[in-house]
Amino acid sequence: MSEQHKHFAALAARVASDRDKTAFAELFDFFAPRIKAYLRRLGLEDSAAEDIAQEVMIVLWHKANLFDPTKSSLSTWLFRVARNRRIDALRRDKSGLLDPDEPMLRPAESPLPDAMMDGEQRDARVRDALAGLPEEQVGLIRMAFFLGYSHSRIADETGLPLGTVKSRIRLAFGRLRRALEKDEQVDTDF
Amino acid sequence: MYQGQFSSLDALVSGYVAGSLPKPVHVLMDAHLELSPDNRAIVGGLEVAAGDALEHIAPEAISGRDAALASIFASDPAPLSAGDAVRRCGTMPRALQDFVGHTADDIPWKTKMPGFREFDMDDVDGCHVSMFWIKPGRTVPAHTHDGMELSLIIQGAFSDERGRFGRGDISIADPSVDHRPTAENTVPCIGFAVTDAPLRLTGSLRQRLGDILSI
Numbered sequence: 497m498s499e500q501h502k503h504f505a506a507l508a509a510r511v512a513s514d515r516d517k518t519a520f521a522e523l524f525d526f527f528a529p530r531i532k533a534y535l536r537r538l539g540l541e542d543s544a545a546e547d548i549a550q551e552v553m554i555v556l557w558h559k560a561n562l563f564d565p566t567k568s569s570l571s572t573w574l575f576r577v578a579r580n581r582r583i584d585a586l587r588r589d590k591s592g593l594l595d596p597d598e599p600m601l602r603p604a605e606s607p608l609p610d611a612m613m614d615g616e617q618r619d620a621r622v623r624d625a626l627a628g629l630p631e632e633q634v635g636l637i638r639m640a641f642f643l644g645y646s647h648s649r650i651a652d653e654t655g656l657p658l659g660t661v662k663s664r665i666r667l668a669f670g671r672l673r674r675a676l677e678k679d680e681q682v683d684t685d686f
Numbered sequence: 687m688y689q690g691q692f693s694s695l696d697a698l699v700s701g702y703v704a705g706s707l708p709k710p711v712h713v714l715m716d717a718h719l720e721l722s723p724d725n726r727a728i729v730g731g732l733e734v735a736a737g738d739a740l741e742h743i744a745p746e747a748i749s750g751r752d753a754a755l756a757s758i759f760a761s762d763p764a765p766l767s768a769g770d771a772v773r774r775c776g777t778m779p780r781a782l783q784d785f786v787g788h789t790a791d792d793i794p795w796k797t798k799m800p801g802f803r804e805f806d807m808d809d810v811d812g813c814h815v816s817m818f819w820i821k822p823g824r825t826v827p828a829h830t831h832d833g834m835e836l837s838l839i840i841q842g843a844f845s846d847e848r849g850r851f852g853r854g855d856i857s858i859a860d861p862s863v864d865h866r867p868t869a870e871n872t873v874p875c876i877g878f879a880v881t882d883a884p885l886r887l888t889g890s891l892r893q894r895l896g897d898i899l900s901i
Binding site for chain 1: 706732733736740741743
């Protein structure tokens, strides 16, 4: 785990156990402006982006005890909360209420998608695999999984032919899948 | 079984991680991840990378930062409490049950033809949404759809010209697929289906499934 991730995890633990406002303010100052920037990149208006960033930080203030640093980084946990809040905000009326059925806010009954591989091992593999990909592929798949662009939108944004976009993304996904699924392949070889 | 469908599944996976899928397709992916390990590693991996990307994005200042913090500290945790306990069944993935509002044993089926039942949930987010039930051993007559049909099998299995689809598997059928699924003999085949809603009902803003799936 990187020093920064350790530091964020320690701050989240202080929020969860001591309701530590100083620790929370540090997390707010780092994450709220970045969550806002992420939502703005997805096309939200300034005030809507701030509203959702605020909802995400409210979740962190009250539910920091549900964050498990052995399963994911705080950044990934907050990314998932922000993503899910945005999906619901786009669909819901403007009642301003948080959704009590938010899946992130329930204790898991079955293993969560990220619980299969040891968190740190998985994180290291993802970063190694991404670092080993040509930058031209990483940039394209980041548009797909971070900004949610379709292949045709990516072709428009980059000026690349659609066929080139598709083949580079297919290559990048193939390498990522192989890197992440190594253990399973070893197991099935027996 | 996913041979030849990698690019469509990858598009579903990226759209799921990014949160850009229509709600019913997002639910279908949530339920798939609950039931099947096939895409858990890649989804978890991309979420790691998305968290890293979030750390490295250029921040945009929050207006009224002190007031925002004060309102968080004064906020009421009550709206975040889990709702009343819901009865669960072993068949229905919880993401799907929360969306459909039924367990597998209390879905209000309508018989469409002998051996084939449907629960039609109408249009959501530009997609037509339904659950289907196929009697063991029954072949559903060939049917056409204008666009893509995504289905997630939650009980039993069906086979068609592409192979076998069992619990947790996603079938991605485009209009060219000779879609005459036959349910296996053991138990009824139950699934969740998402297709493009008729064009007249969808706004121009909504991507068609074929575009989302990059087909």
